[in-house]
Amino acid sequence: MSGRGRGYRGNRNRNQQTLSSVARETALSLPADSPVLAMFKTAARQLNERQDRHERLVKLSRDITIESKRIIFLLHSAITKEATEKAVAEANDRLNKLIKGPFKCIGLELEKSPAYLHSRAVTAGFQEFIEAKTLCSLMDKGVLITWDEVQKEMQYTVKDSADDGDTERAVVTMLTPTDYMLGVADLTGELMRRAVNSISSGDSQECFQSCQYVRDLYTGFLGLFGIGKELARKMNTTRNNVAKVELAVYALKVRGGEAPPTLLIQQPPMTDWEDSTHHSDDEGYY
Amino acid sequence: MCENELINDIFTKFQQSLDSDQETREVIRTICKEIDQISREAVTYLQIIHHKEEGISQACLKTRGLFEKARQGYLRLKEAVPPTDYFKYHEHWRWVTQRYSFLIALVIWLEVGILASHETVAEILGISPIEEKEGFHLDIEDYLIGLLLLCSELSRLAVNAVTRGDYNKPLQISRFVMELNAGFRLLNLKNDHLRKRFDALKYDVKKIEEVVYDLSIRQLLPKTADEPKIEDSKEADS
Incomplete structure (x- = not known):
């Protein structure tokens, strides 16, 4: 009604009041420097700060995700023992660089703001990093790195240069236990891939070990109750991973004696490495 | 098996963190429910503004009394929420706090015809308007x-x-x-x-x-005075 009425009335009589003229008059009568507008300007500044920080964190998180995926790829690429050692050393080096670089930036970025406000911005990066970190520690030392240990690595001391000498302050990048667990859930996918890869490289011992590790982790997840939505969603993938790796081990046992290991080569297609947003690609193929 | 023990350890610790989290949530949920009930009562009182002019000031007064009750609730909520975890549990009181912001702003507008500032609303609820690293506050959003x-x-x-x-x-x-x-x-x-x-x-x-x-x-x-005759x-x- 308003649109039609406006044009019609406006043409007929300029003196007449129209809907838009009523609105315009009200808008024009507003003082430009009212306390209300001043309040909104303050609010705008607060919201902008929050948004900018969020964007910067998303960027950092994305950088971490990409580098972590590359590290995982590097760890999978090695076939011989010597190559594996070299790959693990390089991976450790690159993981440390991540901790000293982007993670420190996240810690500094969040230093003044409340925890959890931006947890959604960084969770993806944290998860992928934990996935890489735990896989690397498993291949390096044969044990899973715990939450405490990772958290301890993310404590920094920052030096402030002031006129009255340098002061040091501690900055911690908070890793939530949930993010750690989500990363560990993704680890089962990597272990499955590793088990399948090790069949192709003829290392059946490695395969059984990885398989057992996936089972142990799955058992652990089954025992949890009161897990969040996200973790519950990942449980499906984890269950599939267990099934796949057990089937692979079964195949190795039954048919492994009949065929030389080279006939069992079935490399997973690795085309979706750059896809950082989806976690479903962690299931892998065999 | 040694590895198994380590894994057990990891999962036990995580379960503990889940448990304590659940406990906190339970306490928060109970308080939020009470605050929510008070806010619904206030909403009902204020419905009178739509059909009875004379009832308005009375309704405002009654609602003010409810705000006092809500303030007590927020005081307990402030104690229940760990100071660092405001945004972890924010979901629980987000809606009800939005409703209180609305109710307080409405009452103040009915009474004096001005906009209740962020600080005023926070003060009536007995919480801080400033977002800090730690502590309970009224979120700007x-x-x-x-x-x-x-x-x-x-x-x-x-x-x-x-x-x-x-x-x-x-x-x-x-x-x-x-x-x-x-x-x-x-x-x-x-x-x-x-x-x-x-x-x-x-x-x-x-x-x-x-x-x-x-x-x-x-x-x-x-x-x-200055309006032209139409x-x-x-x-x-x-």
């Missing part, structure tokens, strides 16, 4: 959504005031909501909840404008 709820309620009041024969109030509401509308345009909203709620504001504004327009073409608006016209379609 919750406050702003409260204001948007207020605009919807006022658009309804504008219609009902006319029905009641009060031609002054729509003008007052129109000026107030227009100013808020201008204010909200200053914000850079991204595609979130606040933005969606803000997008609905234009319908409230439109409704109020239409009421004022209907009044103005029938010359029912109270005269101000010739009378009867509208067929409205």
Whole structure:
């Protein structure tokens, strides 16, 4: 009604009041420097700060995700023992660089703001990093790195240069236990891939070990109750991973004696490495 | 098996953190439920503004009493929430806090006709308006959504005031909501909840404008000194 009425009335009589003229008059009568507008300007500044920080964190998180995926790829690429050692050393080096670089930036970025406000911005990066970190520690030392240990690595001391000498302050990048667990859930996918890869490289011992590790982790997840939505969603993938790796081990046992290991080569297609947003690609193929 | 023990350890620790988390949530949920009930009572009291002019000041007074009760609730909530974890549990009190922001802003507008500031609302609830690294506060987004709820309620009041024969109030509401509308345009909203709620504001504004327009073409608006005389016209379609 308003649109039609406006044009019609406006043409007929300029003196007449129209809907838009009523609105315009009200808008024009507003003082430009009212306390209300001043309040909104303050609010705008607060919201902008929050948004900018969020964007910067998303960027950092994305950088971490990409580098972590590359590290995982590097760890999978090695076939011989010597190559594996070299790959693990390089991976450790690159993981440390991540901790000293982007993670420190996240810690500094969040230093003044409340925890959890931006947890959604960084969770993806944290998860992928934990996935890489735990896989690397498993291949390096044969044990899973715990939450405490990772958290301890993310404590920094920052030096402030002031006129009255340098002061040091501690900055911690908070890793939530949930993010750690989500990363560990993704680890089962990597272990499955590793088990399948090790069949192709003829290392059946490695395969059984990885398989057992996936089972142990799955058992652990089954025992949890009161897990969040996200973790519950990942449980499906984890269950599939267990099934796949057990089937692979079964195949190795039954048919492994009949065929030389080279006939069992079935490399997973690795085309979706750059896809950082989806976690479903962690299931892998065999 | 040694590895198994390590894994067991990891999962036990995680389960412990889940458990304590659940306990905190349980306490928070109970308090939020109480606060929520009080807010619903307040909403019911204030419905009178739409049909009974004389009841307004009485309703405001009664609602003020409820705010005092809510303040006690927020005090307990503040103690229940670990100071570092405000945003971890924010979901639990987000809605009810938005409603309180709305209710407080409405009562203050009815009483004195001005906008309740972020600080005022926070003070009535007995919490801090400033977001800090630690501590309980009134989140700016919750406050702003409260204001948007207020605009919807006022658009309804504008219609009902006319029905009641009060031609002054729509003008007052129109000026107030227009100013808020201008204010909200200053914000850079991204595609979130606040933005969606803000997008609905234009319908409230439109409704109020239409009421004022209907009044103005029938010359029912109270005269101000500098307003030019408008010739009378009867509208067929409205």
